[in-house]
Amino acid sequence: MGVYKEGKNWKVQVYYKDWQGNQKRKQKRGFRTKGEAKEWERDFLQQQSQGVDIEFGNFLEIYYKDMDVRLREHTMYTKRYIIDLKIRPYFEKKILSEITVADVRAWQNELLMYKDKNGKGYSQTYLKTINCQLTAIFNYAIRYYNLQDNPCRKAGAIGKSKGEPKDFWMQEEFNDFLETVSDKPETRMAFLLLYWTGMRIGELLALTYDDINLEEKTISITKSYQRLKGKDVITQPKTPKSIRIITMPDFLADEFREYCSHLYGIMKNERLFHFTKSHMEHCMAAGIEKSGVKRIRLHDLRHPYVKPTTKKFASFLKFFRAAAIAARSCSIRYSWLMLPFQISPFLKSPA
Incomplete structure (x- = not known):
């Protein structure tokens, strides 16, 4: 096991045990420097360690590998995009088990203070989405890799589940x-x-x-x-x-x-x-x-276009739609632009 010179480049050869306890060998060639080869070797061994005393970036690869086979492709694509853009750059080189509540709060503050060239920050729903992704990573580490605590819980949440009322066209x-x-x-x-x-x-x-x-x-x-x-x-x-x-x-x-x-x-x-x-x-x-x-x-x-002042009517429509689907005999218009009381056959459950 180790790093070896191979012509003008370097290669890595490591032995490790897979999840079934079988001895495996892994080789990687084409590194331009010895330092690059050693860094790859360290990252690979960390990812095989099944522990939490590893860099956050390496644990992410474990997380991604597991989630890839469990989530819809589009869901996984969105998850990777958010994590790689908004979470990985801040935590990548930190040891997973050593990330503190203060680290999470500092990261949250950066998100809260962000402004684009027009002076606009992230929406409340987007802030919550980003924060939930980090929380999910720590929860995964607790459940499957025996991490002791989730620092996101003590740090508190940011953002909101519901954003501003949706706009629509008449x-x-x-x-x-x-x-x-x-x-x-x-x-x-x-x-x-x-x-x-x-x-x-x-x-x-x-x-x-x-x-x-x-x-x-x-x-x-x-x-x-x-x-x-x-x-x-x-x-x-x-x-x-x-x-x-x-x-x-x-x-x-x-x-x-x-x-x-x-x-x-x-x-x-x-x-x-x-x-x-x-x-x-x-x-x-x-x-x-x-x-x-x-x-x-x-x-x-x-989106259903019901103004906040019509909450009672909205509740009636929600109840009516649920009953209609259960009965498989009634239906209701989804796009309620013809308010207040135009209800006509529009949606029905498959037979």
């Missing part, structure tokens, strides 16, 4: 925006579906022709689409309850029928919309600027 605003994409039939149809059905962008982009029943005026939601690392990835929807059947109102079904009539030669399992979320975001930003409607996010198109 029907007139949406129609003004829709005019800006009237020359793009595929994009126009996609925005119509997002606005009137409440489906997520990933669910929309995963739709195939086989998911559409124009006679019954229904759309079957069974999957989600993401573009990850240059690849098209189809996964299960966000939650089990996300698997559902959406009933389209008559006018939307007519629009969809007309759109589908121009899809010549499409296969049943072929995606209906051959673009990505970034395309939709780009078209939305351009359309907002051109039409002059207020700026909202793509995701905001699917």
